[in-house]
Amino acid sequence: MTALLSARGLKKSFGAVVAADDVTIEVPQGARVSLIGSNGAGKTTFVNMVTGYLKPDGGSIVLAGEDVTRRSPREITRLGVARSFQIPQLALEMDALDNVLVAASCRTGHPSFLQPAHASDRVDAAMALLQRFGLAEHAHRRAAELPGGVRKLLDIAMALTGSPKLLLLDEPTSGVSAEEKFPMMDTIVEALGSEVTVLFVEHDMEIVNRYAQRVVAFYSGRVIADDEPSAVLADPQVQRYVTGSSR
């Protein structure tokens, strides 16, 4: 498989704190890769560098053969990188349908005043996306009124508008109850299909073990393991610094 994302030798420091220290990660097209690590290990810094919100001090990021290291976040978004958030970022006063329509409208970068937001083809496409995530019944409910799990799914559905090549999910199951997390991940994985390349930050090792095809473990700004889930989770360094010695 060819690499969709190729990050090589990434370095990033905030004063004396080293958030990324020679981070090299290759993500093949269509892969589902989990990023694990304790708080401050460098996962979010990596995600922010890939999305363009942080400029690396050194190294390069290549997306589908194109160097995006110094590109602006919006340019990177337009090249096909989308993300969801640990705390869902929604327009809370709008209903779920309008949130998806906003996402679809933003994808071109220049929403037009001549394009009706609620044109039937746009609404149909948005409803189809909500349907894929099992959210159709919530389409006309205000985002502020939606339960936490539904908000998470809506946040991811919004990220999926415009058919991104690479989707970054920040802790997709955080704040979701133990009973809901597997059905929710099943819904996400089914909705994403096999074409979207997914990088997801996760602390729940059950989720990582079950849904990731590959795991990259971070510690202190460095990648300490990068392999299949069973191999990474059995790694002594990962057990010591990430999952805890009890595991």
Add this chain to the structure above:
Amino acid sequence: MRRQVLPGVAAIVLLSAASFLMPRWLLFLSTMALSHGVVVLGIVLLMRGGVVSFGQGLVFAAGGYATALASNRLGITDVFALLALGGLAAAAITAPFAVLLSRYRAIFFAMLTLALSMVLYGVLVKTEALGGSDGFNVAKPTLFGRALGPDESAQALYVVGVVVVGVLGIAARIWFDSTRGLVTLAIRQNELRVEYLGASARRIIAGDFVVAGFLGGIGGALTVLSLGHIDPNFSFWTTSGEFVFAAILAGHHSVAAVFVASFLLEMVRSFSNLYFPNTWQLALGVFLLAVIRFLPDGVGSLWTRRRKRRQP
């Protein structure tokens, strides 16, 4: 698009026809409501993106002075040309500031716009060539090459106002209902997400500021042509404050509400000025308090809320 255009066209026809039944004082008051309403429409456009301009007096005055000077110095008399000129001049003045202002939000945006309008006020007061603090008079415009007599000018300007402002109102409704309008609302609620989705909140706010400037300039031009006079008070902070007052009264959901609010404000101001000449601001303040208490989303919420309830 039919949903936005037909009610607007119907309103233009009805309000124009009503001019034959209206007394002169009501024609003038309604023209003022239209000219101020179109400035307020610009503020509402900005409010939908989460920013409020406390300095629309800047564009109101810019449009007004441009129109007055074009009439007096350049000899342009056609009412439509003068209105267009007022709008374009105000938009041209706002454009360089739009880039700077789009970096700011909340009170900083409001205060910077206020500062700009007061700078213009200061310049106008000190510029003798523009009449200083007294301002100067402006001749009545012509309509399709025909001079307007004193009796017909009030009605003609009212009908021109209805048509021009009505068309702008329809355009604003189309804008509000567009993908850009929806994204603007999303900026108000979650700017970070809009940026992550690939749109530039700053670019949208900057564009809205220029459009609001254009609308403000048209409002200033129509006011000058109706009053036949302009002075620096067009740019004074209390003038800007009244526009914000009307915008709060209108809410940000309905275009029609902008003109209803503007008309209500003109009525309350005129009648309270008539019956309580020294304390009319008190009546105005009580009126605004009542609106904020009972209609926090503005008068437009009276019908937009009901329409939402009817939706599935």
